[in-house]
């Protein structure tokens with residue numbers, strides 16, 4: 001939430017900052033702004049393009065900071081847009097996070113005669129830094145931060161010494177990019193890829209001073225830290241559209257490649273086993289596990305629910321699944337036979353981080369399924385598995401969700417083989433998982449029908465998704481995708497739940513998307529479709545190839561290939577993602593940047 005980008009070097013800063021912001025736009029697009037010390041402070045409401053349109057003449061200056069905002073404190077107005085400045089207007093700050101004690105700090109500053117122009121918590125920090133400035137920006141920032149309660153990732157620059165940027169982190173990600181012709185600061189390494197793959201991640205409580213040829217990292221108390229750059233593994237193509245109209249479509253079509261990357265080097269098909277290097281150090285604890293608690297938010301939570309069905313059925317381990325925003329209210333007792341597994345694409349979701357930390361307080365073993373290498377959660381869990389899905393740019397999660405399901409299959413076999421899963425079963429699952437990218441690749445060649453179906457369903461204002469067992473959480477994921485990308489009111493229910501109340505909603509204008517692959521609950525979901533049809537609701541069914549029963553029953557059918565039941569939810573997800581995408585496009589919406597959302601939810 002909110003993206004920060006800063007540059008100090010020998011090139012003109014403005015175009016570099018605008019390009020950096022564009023890569024970070026998924027983090028929020030309520031407003032954007034840049035500060036080139038001594039030259040310009042420009043802000044605009046709305047996406048980066050609005051800011052770029054305001055920059056009509058070349059701005060000199062080879063350093064600056066920039067920000068793209070997801071509003072928390074104060075409406076998305078120009079006054080509330082970052083960067084904010086101190087009283088003198090010389091010091092600028094771009095901030096991601098929330099300063100919790102900003103009201104008391106503000107009152108104290110007002111008493112000193114300091115005037116405010118915005119409603120934001122960030123401006124309070126800017127003014128505070130200004131009051132502590134006496135020739136050394138790093139010292140002023142450190143001093144101010146010691147007075148602050150809350151979360152922040154910040155980049156600060158001043159016109160007194162424009163060739164220096166101060167960055168600091170507490171709870172919101174900050175990464176430095178180290179390059180030959182200048183240095184960078186950003187909220188996410190993906191924004192740095194066009195410039196450098198050498199990065200330095202800041203930890204909570206650390207700050208950095210960066211100039212053209214040098215970076216230094218300190219603790220807030222002033223201790224100098226020796227941090228050497230790490231290499232980012234992602235390629236720059238991953239953050240470019242490469243001919244696709246939208247990132248969302250590109251990322252849906254990357255599903256086969258994502259499965260290849262998530263499984264690379266991990267499938268020991270001949271032995272029916274899985275190699276997960278990140279979990280090897282915890283093998284003993286994992287063999288003794290009596291309960292696994294999966295925690296995540298949004299799509300990651302639904303992936304966790306699918307994971308529960310997989311692990312319980314095939315690995316025989318009891319699993320509970322909790323929302324990141326609720327887990328923290330659960331009474332957790334120290335238990336050496338339980339582990340908490342957090343699932344997260346970004347590795348920076350505030351509620352998931354809070355859950356992880358609360359599990360750590362109880363000394364529970366903490367594991368992660370994380371996509372972003374070097375993220376907070378990747379670093380704070382005891383052990384884990386990386387998704388290797390590459391950077392996901394569209395706000396709605398698609399390829400990351402597919403990779404989360406894939407990793408859950410790996411984890412199921414990994415745990416299952418220690419708990420009674422036969423070699424034959426392990427081999428069968430892994431053989432089919434190995435073949436899955438090809439199956440999906442073929443399937444993705446024939447998705448034109450989804451476009452036509454989307455045209456029809458785009459005219460409705462409501463939709464209900466139903467599924468059972470593995471496909472109950474997939475129904476939730478389908479509904480989430482449709483609502484976030486198309487703004488159609490969408491709900492999801494386990495098929496059996498309909499008759500307990502929700503069926504009252506249905507009529508001829510309330511379509512039902514029924515997930516009905518031919519699995520062991522097929523007959524039950526067919527009964528649910530019958531119930532729905534009796535209420536005259538239009539039915540769009542997703543079923544496996546060759547199913548003629550459903551063709552007679554549903555108004556529309558999208559066929560998918562039939563695969564092993566543990567893999568079926570991976571396939572079923574794809575037409576739901578494409579449905580949401582094509583309905584959004586049909587409605588003329590910005591599918592990559594849905595309203596009110598941001599990709600990385602770093603506020604609780």
Ligand code: F6R
Nearest residue numbers: 298299300344345346349396397
């Ligand atoms: C939905 C979506 C969100 C995220 C959720 C968790 O399309 O993208 O629901 O899944 O915000 O994010 P991560 O996985 O980064 O923790």
